[in-house]
Every structure is written in C-alpha cells, then in structure tokens.
Amino acid sequence: MKKCNECGKEMEELAAKTPEGVEYRYFKCKSCGDEVVSMKQLHSVAETYRDMEKYKVKLNKWGLSLGLRIPRELVRKYQLKNKKNITLIDEGKSIIVSP
Numbered sequence: 001m002k003k004c005n006e007c008g009k010e011m012e013e014l015a016a017k018t019p020e021g022v023e024y025r026y027f028k029c030k031s032c033g034d035e036v037v038s039m040k041q042l043h044s045v046a047e048t049y050r051d052m053e054k055y056k057v058k059l060n061k062w063g064l065s066l067g068l069r070i071p072r073e074l075v076r077k078y079q080l081k082n083k084k085n086i087t088l089i090d091e092g093k094s095i096i097v098s099p
Helices: 037-054 072-075
Strands: 011-017 023-030 058-064 065-069 088-090 095-098
Touching: 023 037
Parallel strands: none
Antiparallel strands: 011 023, 058 065, 088 095
C-alpha cells in the first residue's frame, strides 16, 4: 500500500474518469485527502487523448440529419461495411458508436 507524502498515512487506490470518459487510477490519502496520480497513469491518459484527437471528424448536413465520416483506419479495424447497421449510445456528455 502506498504511503501519503503529506502525512505519511496509508493511501487507497481508486478509479475515476475524465469528463471525456477516459478511465484512470489514482491514490487518495484516507487521512488528509491528498490525491496522487502516477506518471504512468498520466502518460496513459495523455496517449488516449492523443488517439482521440487523431479521430476528430466534421459533421455534415445530410437532408434533415447530420452525418459523419468514419476514418478508413477505424473502418478496417472494426470491419465496417456500407449500409451496415450500427448502434449509437447516448452517454450524457458523449455518444458511443458501436458496431
């Protein structure tokens, strides 16, 4: 178990999500409340954000709806096909596109 740098007491490992839904783990002191994120976790979250940025797309008007283009790399990765049905899941602050 990790010890707190501020008060020397025991810290517990917890999980959280960024506003965009990126999961990470951190330590919180049970006594003073100090919170610490490891450099490994910071690098992992940063890498996830870099990957998310790589797939930014622009919405376009299609009739009365909006459409988006899915990058070729993701089409191949998830084996998407023309006219294949997908599911959109409303997560409050985000939308999940699920094949």
